[in-house]
Amino acid sequence: MAQVYPRIANPFMPQGTPDKTNSPAPFYAPGEIGAAFNDQSTQGSYLRAKLDSGATSSTAVGAVAAGQLAYWKDQAAGIVTNDKNQCDVGPSGAINRVAGIFQLAVTAAPGVNGTDGNPIQYVCDLVIQKRAYPVSASGSFTIGTYAIADTTANTARVIGQATVTTAPVSQVIGVVASATVTNNLVPVDVNIGFVD
Secondary structure, three states, X not given: OOOOOOEOOOOOOOOOOHHHOOEEOXXXXXXXXXXXXXXXXXXXXXXXXXXXXXXXXXXXXXXXOOOOEEEEEEOOOOEEEOXXXXXXXXXXXXXXXXXXXXXXXXXXXXXXXXXXXXXXXXXXXXXXXXXXXXXXXXXXXXOOOEEEEOOOOOOOOEEEOOOOOOOOOOOXXXXXXXXXXXXXXXXXXXXXXXXX
């Protein structure tokens, strides 16, 4: 199912680039949460979201790491997680609810409330379209095949589709750009859903 997001015309960049967005809520521009934008300097498309405050090292997947898949925990509120067990449709459906790719180890502040009394969540920019982007991976890959969400429990990574003629068993994250896996990351031409 394709995803269409509202657009941010001039996104607020607290660190000057979407590659480093890691800012606690309340965010300066709260209307940008759940919306997408393009950035010419990084040549990518991004989705601005809030990380669930429970995405910590004590979860089955562990703390968020760069390249991991982000699953929707609450799409209406723009909240994502790296833990399939916390996905809004449950762990088995999570493989088809990928919101984007985490670019960095986004901060989680479990048990810490903001001045409004709500748990502090950190705003991040997820990759939704980018060429040869390093995505957390398992297994071997063939250039030109699909990188798909891994169905294995307690993972937030991609696996390679068996062959170009095999139908994907889960959400397509993009097309494998290189067969070389380095530090459990594979370059993928990411294209998650689309933006208008």
